[in-house]
Amino acid sequence: MTRNNVSVVGAARGQPMMFAHGFGCDQNMWRHVAPAFADEYRIVLFDHVGAGGSDLGAYSRTKYASLDGYAADVLEICRELELRDVIFVGHSVSAMIGVLAAAAEPERFAKLILVGPSPRYIDDDGYHGGFTRKDIEGLLDALDSNFLGWSHTYAPAIMGRPDRPDLGEELTNSFCRTDPEIARQFARVTFLSDNRADLRRVTTPTLVLQCSDDIIAPSSVGKFVHEELRGSELVHLQAKGHCPNLSAPEETVEAIRRFL
């Protein structure tokens, strides 16, 4: 539990609702979405190994050389907390992590909510992932160049900023701490992965949230995911960009509520 910095809030007897964050960030990215469900559901938040308050020492290149390693962690958390009928909300890469977890232990999950999912980012014959291999290398270069910049940005310096009252006082630690080396590996593993075949293995009822103008998970990919996941629902959000949970939390909450 400490490995993944798990925190459980909300209705103690409620159906469990697990939120999984995407890249470059940690469980804090759900802070505008998760609380909306805290009355009815038991909210489970966690950090992937390498992000936020997770145990960096638990990172292993071999274990996390594929998304299965991350899916295994999710299942382990479910087991430890004895969660059943889990509603899994996964953003970006965590959407696929949820798919893998549900494919492995379908009896654990009641519903899947995938925000901006993509099973494969690099284009293939007859498949438009959105990127070329060269693009991915550009991403890894950018991560490399910002090794130092990242550490600097994450220095615990953001405390009670008067010009940003919305940040509030509760945030005393730096946001989105991510070990730069692990971040690079995570991005590498994710963007070079191909989990298209795993979509068919899932039978859990799923909601796919597709943003407008999301370059990471374009609408062609959202459509593909929706078609591969039997019985899934595809909802288009007005929100633009890749992180509607941050840029348009109300719309996100609404879409989820309607599905549940």
Added chain:
Amino acid sequence: MRDVVPEELLRDSAEDLYENAPVAYLTSVLDGTLVRVNQTLLRWTGYEREELVGRKRLLDLLPPGARIYYETHYAPLLQMQGEVREIALELVRADGTRLPVLMNSTLVADEAGKPRAVRTTAFDASERRRYERELLAARADAESRARAAHALEHIAEGVVLIGDEGEIQLMNHAAETIFDVSAAAAVSRQATEALDGWEGIATRVAIAGDDEAQVAHVVPVRRDRGEAWLSVTAAQAGAAVVYTIRDVTGEHRLDQVRSDLVAIVSHELRTPLTGALGAAQTLQGRYDDLPEPQRLALVSMIVEQSQRLEKVLDQILLASQIDENVFDTQLQSVDCTEVLDAVVRGVGPDVRTRIVVETETGLVVRADLDRLRQVVANLVDNALKYSLGQVRLAATLREVRVRITVSDDGPGIPEGDRDRVFEKFFRLDPAQRSGVGGTGLGLYIARELTERMDGRIGLLSRERGTTFFVDLPRAEAPST
């Protein structure tokens, strides 16, 4: 103050300061669309204002890989923290070329605290980026050199780098061991002077050119204790020569031993066979001509030589069984006197007179009767072979052990060979100048058998001659 500061500077408008700042300013709304940019940005990217404002997103000014980075890392962080500092990316100019920059962004909120816009500054980081790249390359280079040096220090083979003037430029740890000199003491000195035996290596080992295959030469070098054999290859490496050296003394010795074996064994087998065969053929051809005593003598010869042949074959077989670990020993209480008597009986009648037995009676050991007899017989055989006079057998009590000794007054064993006499196939006189012969297995077998009976075997220091001892655990007397 007013007199010092030029008038016109004080009148610089905020507008001017903004437009022509030494950094690029970009303001975008939440969906990314650019709503305001300064002149510097336009100048740096070669765009016209109309092409950007209201038309393009900040994203569109980034190369594809960086766009992913922006959406997955930069933007979420900005949303979470309200600001992002010093991120190194590249802007893509209108002509497609790239400008390395350092970007900072802040999230601008309204009075209610709701995010409304993003203000970004970009610093030209071209020089810095170049410097960083060089630094990273230098670090990678240094790391790979360190790794190579580390690997070099740990490999089993010696590596010596010789400069074009014959001076030692580099020596790894294995080389230090081979030549018994520290790299610190040897580097910069002439190889021929600093390394024992280098002369031989330098003359005998051909230096392979760039694409040529390296051929190993085995070179003998003198050492304090005998000879060492080194397998050496040499290759041209720029202006210097790299020597790779492997100590093959052990293997060399083994090879020699193996070829000795063939010679030894064929000789040891052939000699008695020839003797027996010769005698048999004489009988066959001249049976009726030969007088009775001579005929009997020839028959004795056949028997003796055949027995000798049998003995040699038994030894070889036994040594082989020992190696393969496929024989057993049965330990029981054995009376030493019985063993020594049996050994004496087994020796030829003509040499029997040379043996003197001095033993305390009643000494009993825990051993395998047959094997112990073999051990002592081998020691006695050697003593008889290498000396001319008496051979003394004795058994004495030493606390909880019984010591059996076999002594002779022969030439003794040279100091340098004392460690090696028990080695398989080791013979004191390989060239057989003294005509003694033997397979070189006798002592090896004696040692192996002794140790398997929990005993110890060795040489005692004496002023003249040779004394072997065998120590065995004492036991209760046999119940018979």
